[in-house]
Amino acid sequence: MEQASLVIACGGTGxxxxxxxxxxxxxxxxxxxxLLLVSEKKIDQEARRKYTQYQFETIPAIGKPATFSPKMLPFLWKLWRTMGRCGGLLKEFKADAVxxxxxxxxxxPAWAAKNAGLPAFVHDSNALPGKANRLTAKFCQKVFIGWDAARKYFGSREVVQTGTPVRAEMRHLPSRAEAAAKFGLDPNRPTLxxxxxxxxxxxxxxxxxxAxxxxxxxxxxxxxxxxLDQQRVEEEAGGREGYHVIGFCDDMPSAYAVADAVLSRSGxxxxxxxxxxGLPSILVPFPYAADDHQTKNAEVFSTAGAAFLEQESALDAGKLAERVTTLMSDLQTRDRMAQAARSLAVPDAAARVCDAIQATLSRK
Ligand SMILES: CC(=O)N[C@H]1[C@@H](OP(=O)(O)OP(=O)(O)OC[C@H]2O[C@@H](n3ccc(=O)[nH]c3=O)[C@H](O)[C@@H]2O)O[C@H](CO)[C@@H](O)[C@@H]1O
Known part of the structure; x- marks a missing residue:
């Protein structure tokens, strides 16, 4: 491929x-x-320091307030100014696509691309796409989705199911023993x-x-x-034998490598x-996520038999312990769930995204 220049807007959250x-x-x-466009948030700025092989620019993280809120005017002003700034960045970087x-x-950035006559694309990883993505899609040539459940929300737009890309570091997990040593855990004990x-x-x-x-x-x-919660959880549970608490994990491959099962939000x-x-899981959707999209995500897995879906409102320590017990003590169930989880994976998602962008660029 010739040196096509891609601007990727990926700020705001992991x-x-x-x-x-x-x-x-x-x-x-x-x-x-x-060129990666990220926000001023800590997670983005840490990535900027860690992934020094890439060029980064910081643009403001813009969260839309409620439609009739007094914050709407400042939001629109910030959006307008950021659009202008993105236009400048696309030009400076000599972008071919966004x-x-x-x-x-x-x-x-998608709006700025359209304005500059460049192709734009948006990726939505959720089963229920957010309002921002549905709006952004209007400026885009193609919409990429993680799961088929999202397709119907994009009307007549060209939708390509690419899966959601996974960082290359997930392809090379350390051994269980190395990972356990990193967290001070015993590699021979079942680990959640x-x-x-x-x-x-x-x-x-x-x-x-x-629990x-x-x-x-x-x-x-x-x-x-x-x-934000590390200290509080350490006070509640830390110090117990076999219970290791960390705040933010900057080595998720090791965390996954030591796990037999995972209890997670359904981001x-x-x-x-x-x-x-291919890890079995208990998924507990974040109850305040926009339009309850985390429940829709979790349903993709629970329907496929890849996870137990538990709503936080119906969960107490006793019920959680029961679920964990089922998962940790029944190897057959875990294996079945792991297989179902694997069947939902699209291991070449990043390649599919790049193929679809290149196909559009080669038609230009
Ligand atoms: C509260 C909320 O609305 N969250 C949304 C947010 O996800 P949010 O960023 O909260 O969560 P996700 O589960 O999608 O992603 C988390 C990412 O961060 C990484 N990680 C996590 C913890 C850690 O200590 N270290 C680390 O590296 C994970 O490996 C993963 O790659 O955007 C997602 C994608 O649109 C949505 O599906 C989520 O619903």
């Missing part, structure tokens, strides 16, 4: 950032240039990994800490509590990783 990085890996491996990985951070997505999950964190004493004997927990990127790695 659920946008990591699939965006996966596309960047594939695009540069094919000889293309990449890809938004979701959320309102994708809208200004708990994660609330890139932002943590306060109530779920507490439920796990309370732990009723988990099957010998079970270890690697609890990724999120940076699309976490779920994509679970299916890619």
């Amino acid at each position: 659920g946008h950032l990591f699939p965006g990085l996966a596309v960047a890996e594939e695009w540069t491996a094919r000889g293309g240039r990449v 890809l938004g990985m979701g959320g309102f951070t994708s809208l200004p 990994m708990v994660t609330g997505g890139s932002q943590g999950a306060r109530r779920l964190n507490s439920l796990v800490a309370q 732990f004493t009723s988990f099957p004997a010998g079970t270890q927990v690697l609890h990724i509590a999120g940076p 699309a990127s976490s779920m994509t990783e679970l299916s890619f790695l």
Whole structure:
């Protein structure tokens, strides 16, 4: 491929950032240039420091307020200014195309691309696409989706089911023994990994800490509590034998490598990783996610037999312990779920995204 230049807007949350990085890996491996647009949020700025091989620019993270809120005017002003800034960045970078990985951070660059006569694309990893993506899609040549369930929300637009890209580092997990040593765990004991997505999950964190004493004997927990909740969870549960708490995990491959099963929020990127790695899970949707989209995500897995879906409102420590016990003590069930999870994976999702962009560029 000639040096086609792709701008990837992937800021705001791990659920946008990591699939965006996966596309960047594939695009540069094919000889293309990449500019990543991220937000000022900590997770994005840390990625900027970690992935020094890429060119980054920071644009404001824009969250849409309620339609009739007084915050609407400042929001529209910020959106307008960011669109102008993106137009400048596309020109400077000599962009050939723009890809938004979701959320309102994708809208200004896609709009700027359309304005500049460049092709734009948006990726939606959720089963129920967000409003921002449905709006961004109007400026795009093609819409990429993670799961087929999202297709019907994009009307007459050209939709390609690419799957959600997974970072290359997930392809090379360390051995279980290495991973266990990293977290001070015993590689020979059954291990439950708990994660609330890139932002943590306060109530779920507490439920796990309370339920732990009723988990099957010998079970270890690697609890990724999120940076804001680490200290509180450590106070509630830390110090117990076999219970290891961390805040943000910057080595998810090791966390997955030591896990026999995972208890997780149902953010699309976490779920994509679970299916890619073939891990059985208990999914507890974040109850306040926009339009309850995490329930729709979790239903994709529970319908396929890849996960147990539990609503937080119906969950207490006793019920959670029961679910964990079923999962940790029944190898056959775990194997069946792992297989079902694997059957939902699209291992070459980043390649599919790049193929679809290149197909459009080659028609230009
Ligand atoms: C609360 C909310 O609305 N969350 C949304 C957000 O996901 P959010 O970013 O919360 O969560 P996701 O599960 O989609 O992604 C988390 C990503 O962060 C990584 N990770 C997580 C924890 C950690 O300590 N270290 C780490 O690297 C995971 O490996 C994964 O790649 O965007 C997703 C994609 O649109 C949506 O599906 C989620 O519903």
